[in-house]
Amino acid sequence: MSFLKSLFRSRDAPKNITTGETYGLGSKWSWLTGGTASGKAVNERTAMQTSAVYACVRVLSESLAGLPIHVYERKGDGGKILRIDHPLYSILHDEPNTEMTSFVFRETLMSHLLLYGNAYAQVVRNGRGYPIALYPLLPDRVSVERSKRADIKGEIIYTYRTDKGEVKLRKGEILHVPGLGFDGLIGYSPIQMAKDAIGMTLAAEEYGSKFFANGATPGGVLEHPNTIKDIQRVKDSWNAEYQGPGNANKVAILEEGMKYHAIGIAPEQAQFLESRKFQIAEIARIFRVPLHMIGDLDKSSFSNITQQSLEFVMYTLNPWVRRWEDSLQSALLLPGEKNRFVIRFNVDGLLRGDYKSRMDGYAVGRQNGWLSANDIRALEKMNLIPAEEGGDLLLVNGNLMPLVSRMNAGMDNNGKEENSDGEVLELGE
Secondary structure, three states, rough: OHHHHHHOOOOOOOOOOOOOOOOOOOHOOHHHHHOOOOOOOOOOOOHHHHHHHHHHHHHHHHHHHOOEEEEEOOOOOOOOOOOOOHHHHHHHHHHEEOOEEEEHHHHHHHHHHHOOOEEEEEEEEEOOOEEEEEEOOOOEEEEEOOOOOOOOOOOOOEEEEOEEEEEEHHHHHHEEEOOOOOOOOOOOOHHHHHHHHHHHHHHHHHHHHHHOOOOOOEEEEOOOOOOOOOHHHHHHHHHHHOOHHHHHOOOOOOOOOOEEEOOOOOOOOOOOHHHHHHHHHHHHHOOOHHHHHOOOOOOOHHHHHHHHHHHHEEEEEEEEHHHHHHHHHHHHOOOHHOOEEOOOOHHHHHOOOOHHHHHHHHOOOOHOOOHHHHHHHHOOOOOOOOOHHOOOOOOOOOOOOHHHHHHHHEEEEOOOOEEOOOOOEEOOO
């Protein structure tokens, strides 16, 4: 019996894998636990002080926030129709609450997801259970655990810490978009997982700042032939005259036989610039963002930028979109609606390519009968042509017909085929 109890024991509480503690404490105490080998403390806020992290977070947040989001109803034939009359449509597409637009709401939650590994929003519902508002919650104030109450034992409970105390929220009251994690419930912070790489970037930036603050000249030693009685006075006098960017390249005047010996290492010798470039690529690798999208164009050209932009949508943005869609459907649709309705982002606009490529694609679809004039005009955000004027008409090239029908129509009973002039040809002629 004890063996069965251990085998079927209740599931563990969600853990923050970066600290080993129940989720929430890692972010709260990241100022203490965010030490790195470079000596720089790294947490979700200090990481945003690096230009590469800020650029990656901004690119991904704005890209997802700018995508159209719609509610569709499934049809029996496998298709779907847009349902702008669904209660969720205006919340997701226009205003999730009275204080922010849909773009700002999704941008905020996406930045939380990229920095903390989780995004949370409180779901406010009406008496019928439909969501009427969504409010973002700060991830570093949320902790997740399993309830020990007898009536809801094992259920996930979200605790939100406010200035006035703690608020307990059940699963139906929370929209939770988790990032990559080990237990499938809680994502871990990309910043904490890659804190050494980000710490090195912070250290390199600090080194460069101090280097230029000191006048962009290497440190050195002042040698005096005799004993100096007031060392501090000499040091202060030297620094006041020659330290700082405003005093760069001044000619030093040495008295009493003093000599200056430079002992610093030039940034070129320390490969300072190369190190900074590598760290930019390292951070872009963490977020899987093409370098040209964060301003590094060293190895970019017109042709490969176009391809990289498409790969960004397919391999970087699409996984995030799927996480959002699944989480929105799970948290916001009522149990009876989940088989009827779907929530989808529209990424087609990002995949359409340049104008000429789009027109060539539309021409193929139009001539082969699987795009109507209104289908094309809708994709190009143009006014539709009324159906009675042929806007929904599907056309096909006149010289195309099924192979079987052509063979039956063009052969006589003796196995001979007629050409276009009505002449009878023997097979093989």
